[in-house]
């Protein structure tokens with residue numbers, strides 16, 4: 001089975017695009033997507049609990065960036081931040097208000113498989129102003145994965161009080177490494 005994200009993640013991104021560019025924008029994005037992607041994300045009724053191919057999701061949001069953005073992936077980042085705000089504020093609002101960035105980030109590996117049907121996320125290093133994760137078990141992870149994941153995680157950290165977050169992606173399963181290394185640092 002292809003690597004999938006939970007329907008709720010897809011639906012908030014669809015909402016983000018729809019709020020910004022409306023039905024006409026969606027028509028433009030659909031016009032550049034493959035038949036497989038269209039079938040996966042628009043050819044069926046997707047619920048919060050459905051699984052959605054992560055690759056099709058990324059094709060959709062990268063297409064939005066190419067059509068409406070500057071081609072610098074800022075729209076991919078913005079959509080991930082929006083998803084973090086909607087998803088995390090819904091479920092973890094009170095928790096985020098009282099916890100520290102590292103406390104929040106340390107909990108993410110435990111909920112990873114609620115949001116993805118593949119991959120093992122583990123903490124490689126955790127400090128009060130730094131977190132390093134290893135994401136393994138997803139050798140065919142799609143292109144631009146790190147932009148989505150790191151923007152979401154950094155936004156979660158920001159909601160938990162982190163200032164000036166910066167992210168990095170050192171190793172990558174797409175280059176044959178056994179894991180992707182995701183790092184987040186903040187003040």
Ligand SMILES: [Zn+2]
Pocket residue numbers: 141145146169171172173174179180181
């Ligand atoms: Zn990677």
